[in-house]
Amino acid sequence: MKSPLSIEFNADALTLHWNGEPAQQISAHALRMQCPCAECRRLRLRGATPVVPRDIAVLEIRSAGYGMQLVFSDNHARGIFPWAYVAALSGFAFSSR
Structure with missing residues (x-):
């Protein structure tokens, strides 16, 4: 199972450090959305947010x-945000540092 080596967080964003990959930064707003x-899934399936x-x-x-x-x-x-789900959010509100 792929899991981050470490996670840094402040109120605005999480930064996940994956083994051998660029750090992944996701805003708190993107995570909540x-x-x-x-x-929340039910809302999105109905076309709402x-x-x-x-x-x-x-x-x-x-x-x-x-x-x-x-x-x-x-x-x-x-x-609960499974690690694979979080890693897949790279196409959504992702930046590497």
């Missing part, structure tokens, strides 16, 4: 073994 929880404030922040990262659970400043903490 792509939350994989059932409620979650209502997310532009100034959304990541408050906490909780280990979930195969991924991470993020706690956002809008009190949303339902989604």
Whole structure:
């Protein structure tokens, strides 16, 4: 299972360091918009999008073994982001440093 070597985070973004790959930086807003929880997926499947404030922040990262659970400043903490899902977000709000 591919998992990051380390994760740096501040309120605005996460930076994931993968073995042998460029660092992946994803904004808190992009992560919240792509939350994989059932409620957010249902919205996206219906063609809607979650209502997310532009100034959304990541408050906490909780280990979930195969991924991470993020706690956002809008009190949303339902989604578990599997590492493969996070790595695939490279086409969505990704920058390498």
